[in-house]
Amino acid sequence: MKDTIIIKATCPYCGKETCIEVDEAKYARFKRGENINSALPELSASKRETLRNGVCAKCQGGSWAGWAEDEEKDFGNDDEER
Ligand SMILES: [Zn+2]
Numbered sequence: 001m002k003d004t005i006i007i008k009a010t011c012p013y014c015g016k017e018t019c020i021e022v023d024e025a026k027y028a029r030f031k032r033g034e035n036i037n038s039a040l041p042e043l044s045a046s047k048r049e050t051l052r053n054g055v056c057a058k059c060q061g062g063s064w065a066g067w068a069e070d071e072e073k074d075f076g077n078d079d080e081e082r
Pocket residue numbers: 011012013014015016055056057058059060
């Protein structure tokens with residue numbers, strides 16, 4: 001198993017918290033200033049965007065391939081369940 005950590009990002013627009021699993025060592029490289037595209041190439045563009053500025057799937061547009069599997073389809077019911 002690789003050492004992965006869960007990054008929680010809070011959306012600045014709607015306040016939704018998004019959890020993204022990343023390789024700890026690679027995330028550390030990103031935090032030290034490495035370009036996120038080279039530090040975390042395995043993440044989808046949308047997840048990299050969420051890591052960078054916290055903007056959630058919905059607020060980015062919510063139409064990315066590869067994201068839907070992680071995103072609950074609960075439109076219109078934000079943050080009611082937790
Ligand atoms: Zn949002």
